[in-house]
Amino acid sequence: MALVSLKVVVVVVIKRSLVLLVLSVLLNPAAAETLPEDMLQLMYHSYDGGGVEVNGPALLVRKEFKDQFSVNAGYYQDSISGASPDVIASASAYSETRDEFSLGVDALLGNSLVSLGYINSEEDDYEGNNFSFGISQSFFAQMTTMSLGYTVGQDTVKRVDNDFAEDIDRYQFSVGLTQVLTSTMLMNLTAEGITEEGYLSNPYRSKRVFGTFAGPEIYPRTRTSTAFAVRLKKLLWGDDAASFSYRYFDDSWDIVSHTLELGFTRTLNNRSVADVVYRYYDQSGASFFSSDFQGLFQFMASDKELSTYQSHTIGLNLTYELFNDYLYGFDRGELGFAYDFRMNEYEDYFAPNSNSTEPYEFDANVFNINLSLFY
Amino acid sequence: MKKVVLLICLGLLGGCSSVEKVLSPEPWVLPYERGELAQPIMQFSRNPLSDKFRQHVFDTREGARGAGVTQGGGCGCN
Numbered sequence: 110m111a112l113v114s115l116k117v118v119v120v121v122v123i124k125r126s127l128v129l130l131v132l133s134v135l136l137n138p139a140a141a142e143t144l145p146e147d148m149l150q151l152m153y154h155s156y157d158g159g160g161v162e163v164n165g166p167a168l169l170v171r172k173e174f175k176d177q178f179s180v181n182a183g184y185y186q187d188s189i190s191g192a193s194p195d196v197i198a199s200a201s202a203y204s205e206t207r208d209e210f211s212l213g214v215d216a217l218l219g220n221s222l223v224s225l226g227y228i229n230s231e232e233d234d235y236e237g238n239n240f241s242f243g244i245s246q247s248f249f250a251q252m253t254t255m256s257l258g259y260t261v262g263q264d265t266v267k268r269v270d271n272d273f274a275e276d277i278d279r280y281q282f283s284v285g286l287t288q289v290l291t292s293t294m295l296m297n298l299t300a301e302g303i304t305e306e307g308y309l310s311n312p313y314r315s316k317r318v319f320g321t322f323a324g325p326e327i328y329p330r331t332r333t334s335t336a337f338a339v340r341l342k343k344l345l346w347g348d349d350a351a352s353f354s355y356r357y358f359d360d361s362w363d364i365v366s367h368t369l370e371l372g373f374t375r376t377l378n379n380r381s382v383a384d385v386v387y388r389y390y391d392q393s394g395a396s397f398f399s400s401d402f403q404g405l406f407q408f409m410a411s412d413k414e415l416s417t418y419q420s421h422t423i424g425l426n427l428t429y430e431l432f433n434d435y436l437y438g439f440d441r442g443e444l445g446f447a448y449d450f451r452m453n454e455y456e457d458y459f460a461p462n463s464n465s466t467e468p469y470e471f472d473a474n475v476f477n478i479n480l481s482l483f484y
Numbered sequence: 485m486k487k488v489v490l491l492i493c494l495g496l497l498g499g500c501s502s503v504e505k506v507l508s509p510e511p512w513v514l515p516y517e518r519g520e521l522a523q524p525i526m527q528f529s530r531n532p533l534s535d536k537f538r539q540h541v542f543d544t545r546e547g548a549r550g551a552g553v554t555q556g557g558g559c560g561c562n
Contacts (some may be wrong), residue, residue: 150533156541170531185536250511287528298527301550336550342526350525358548366548374525382525392522392547396503403515414547424538428530447534477537 142247143252144179144215144432146170149439149482158451158473161191165206165235176217182210193413194469195459205269207232213241221246237264245285256302258283268312288430293344304333316409317461326410329397334360338368344346348376358392364415366392379430386424386449393417400459413469414456423450441483449475529553 148171155164165186173179190204213226222245230237245256245405262279283301309332315322338356345351352372359365372386395415397408424447431442451473460469520526529535539552 137534150531151534152537154537167533167537183533250515252513281550289513289518289521293512293520293523295526295528296549299551303550309542334550336548338551340528340553342528344520344523344526348523348525350523352528356548356551358550361549362547364547366546368548390542390546390548395547414545418548426531426534445531445534447531447538449538453545475538475541477534479531479534481531481533 139270142217142220142245144173144177144217144222145171145181147179147484149484150479152477152479154473154477156473158475159193159471161189161193163187163189171286178217179215181211181213181215183209185209185211194463203269205233207235227409231344234262234267234269236267239279249353252289254285254287256283256285256287262422264307266308266312273312275312277307277309279303279305297338297340297342299336299338299340300397301336302334303433304331306331310410311412314412316402316411317400317457318405318409320401321341322461323402327397327408328410329362329408332361333365334358350374362394364392364394366390381430382428384424384426386422386426388422388424389419390422391419394457398457413455413458416455418453418458420451420453422449422451439482439484443481443483445477445479445481447477449473449481451475 117191148169150167150169152167152169153164154167156162156360165188166195167183167185168180169183170180171181186209187207188204192203207230209230210228211228211229213224215222215224217223224241224243224245226239226241226243228237228239228241238420239262241258241260241262243256243258245254247254258281260279262277262281264277264279265274266277267274281301281303283299285297285299287295287297299398307330308473309330310326312325312329314326315324316326317323336356336358338354340352340354342350342352348363350373352370354368356368357366358368368388368390368479370386370388372384374382374384376382391426395410397406397413398410400411400416402409402411426447429444431444432439433441436442452470453473454470455468457464457471459467463469524530535553541551543552
């Protein structure tokens with residue numbers, strides 16, 4: 110009941126926010142947005158955990174032109190090898206590559222920042238295309254910034270060993286509000302709704318019934334989710350800062366999740382900044398999940414991502430300013446390193462082909478090293 | 485009786501004034517007081533590429549999605 114009331118309140122807030130944003134765009138000549146900074150970013154990333162290794166390079170370029178537009182282009186690659194226990198149980202381990210290309214433009218139109226974006230993601234057995242539109246506007250003497258986002262996604266799920274091909278249509282709508290609370294504190298509120306229709310399962314994964322694999326999983330063909338997040342950032346003594354964020358999530362598959370993140374940023378000297386982050390995540394399982402079904406049902410999933418579980422993540426980020434004077438056409442350069450250690454503990458998922466009577470758990474090491482050049 | 489009506493009217497007027505203040509508050513942090521908020525460490529996302537990677541890792545291995553600081557596409561989640 111309380112949840113329903115919360116949703117009603119949020120829907121009302123979103124509707125009023127939309128009206129306020131439209132009115133402010135039309136009537137508020139004093140507010141002004143700014144374009145993102147020109148930059149070139151290079152990154153190498155790595156994930157290693159649960160029998161899966163994913164790594165690869167990434168690139169992002171931003172360039173302003175005519176004082177009114179900023180274009181961006183990106184490339185991101187995942188080289189995937191191995192397979193998680195639920196996949197390896199019914200298919201063999203493999204390696205593949207995912208290539209993601211993105212293009213976008215930000216435009217200052219009147220006093221609003223309007224963004225258009227396109228992302229294409231290609232694998233041998235998966236293709237994704239996302240088209241996004243966003244608009245943001247500051248008002249109330251620029252103490253408040255509101256943003257709206259809308260994304261349409263069209264994916265195709267395939268198998269590499271036969272002609273299987275199914276589509277997914279996805280619609281995402283988000284509303285954000287960033288508010289100056291005090292001279293040292295910011296708050297951000299975000300709400301996002303996502304609805305999907307199509308083949309939402311993994312064609313390689315099988316459901317388990319009475320201890321044996323019994324054909325492909327059966328998922329509902331629709332999924333609708335809502336997520337609400339609040340973030341706070343507070344400047345502390347000297348040049349340090351603390352951050353807090355909480356996200357509530359639920360969906361039509363009965364998954365309810367809470368995500369809590371606490372961060373502390375320390376300015377070590379005039380060139381180095383360090384961040385320490387702790388993240389807690391938990392979720393209840395989908396209504397049609399079982400690690401081992403004791404019967405046949407309309408929907409049946411054995412994917413561990415749909416089970417009940419918690420994870421703890423401890424992260425460390427280091428940023429070092431390489432130079433802040435003109436060098437080879439760049440005004441400033443930064444080197445960044447980010448490392449996350451993730452501990453995942455499942456409550457009702459048991460790894461197939463394992464003799465353990467304990468629920469599955471695994472740790473993951475995640476890191477990236479990146480170079481940012483500003484011009 | 486007249487005094488009571490007058491007091492009620494004054495009270496309502498006062499109430500209207502308060503309501504107006506609530507509905508149209510003045511900015512309480514003036515532009516010249518926001519210098520520290522412009523520091524890079526006060527950004528919710530200081531490094532878009534690194535944050536996008538981090539978000540992608542979480543999105544592909546958790547049941548929850550949405551309301552993050554970045555957006556992305558595709559799967560890469562086996």
